[in-house]
Amino acid sequence: MATIYLFDVDGTLTPPKTTIHPQFGSDFAAWMEHKEVYIVSGGSFVRILNQLGSKIVNQSAGVFACMGNIFYEQIDQVNSRGYEEWRIVYENDFKAPRDLYSHLDATVNASAYPIKTGKHYEIRTGMVNFSIVGRNATMEQRKAYGKFDEEFSERAQIVEKLKREYDKLDFDIGGAVSIDIFNVGNDKSQIIERHFEEALKHNSIIFVGDRIPFPGNDHSLATALRQSPNGIAYEVETWEDTVELLKTPPFA
Ligand SMILES: [Mg+2]
Numbered sequence: 174m175a176t177i178y179l180f181d182v183d184g185t186l187t188p189p190k191t192t193i194h195p196q197f198g199s200d201f202a203a204w205m206e207h208k209e210v211y212i213v214s215g216g217s218f219v220r221i222l223n224q225l226g227s228k229i230v231n232q233s234a235g236v237f238a239c240m241g242n243i244f245y246e247q248i249d250q251v252n253s254r255g256y257e258e259w260r261i262v263y264e265n266d267f268k269a270p271r272d273l274y275s276h277l278d279a280t281v282n283a284s285a286y287p288i289k290t291g292k293h294y295e296i297r298t299g300m301v302n303f304s305i306v307g308r309n310a311t312m313e314q315r316k317a318y319g320k321f322d323e324e325f326s327e328r329a330q331i332v333e334k335l336k337r338e339y340d341k342l343d344f345d346i347g348g349a350v351s352i353d354i355f356n357v358g359n360d361k362s363q364i365i366e367r368h369f370e371e372a373l374k375h376n377s378i379i380f381v382g383d384r385i386p387f388p389g390n391d392h393s394l395a396t397a398l399r400q401s402p403n404g405i406a407y408e409v410e411t412w413e414d415t416v417e418l419l420k421t422p423p424f425a
């Protein structure tokens with residue numbers, strides 16, 4: 174039985190929202206050789222490329238970006254300019270309820286958190302990424318919000334409230350400051366039925382993520398995999414945990 178490896182990016186291969194540690198980057202690229210490895214992230218393809226670098230991305234069998242809402246597969250050829258060619262295998266649209274965005278604006282205004290930097294939501298393929306502190310926040314401001322949220326669980330409360338109002342939407346607490354919003358079912362678990370259903374019957378599929386407990390954005394995929402005798406999910410807290418994990422079976 175062959176093994177297929179799936180890795181989350183933020184908090185699993187890299188510090189949240191940052192590029193991979195250079196030494197780990199080259200070690201991980203070396204580890205990937207002769208293995209079937211996929212990347213499964215909430216970020217866009219370009220962001221994943223910026224975070225992991227082209228060596229890791231080109232060595233992967235495919236990239237599930239935007240929570241698995243868009244899947245890029247590598248075509249086995251290099252184009253005339255010397256770049257690896259990728260094709261989009263599938264791509265989902267996000268269907269927003271009519272009043273969703275005004276509701277998100279109202280949620281920002283109602284928050285007791287004092288620092289709001291603007292750009293509170295970003296529409297991505299098949300999903301919306303929402304944050305109270307806003308996408309213009311500096312690294313320091315993001316960290317400060319992360320601390321606030323740890324203490325007061327603001328994101329969990331927002332999710333609970335939004336969930337009551339929009340039953341066709343699902344919500345994940347992703348990254349350090351944001352909430353991912355998507356149509357029910359269009360979370361990371363969708364990659365199983367859309368791509369790995371057949372593979373899971375004959376291969377062992379191993380996923381590594383840092384947000385496996387509910388309502389983390391790795392929860393749905395870990396749960397889907399654990400329903401199969403061939404699926405395994407490992408939880409890490411930081412990318413340094415992943416470094417250690419890769420030294421042990423079934424990784425080493
Ligand atoms: Mg993560």
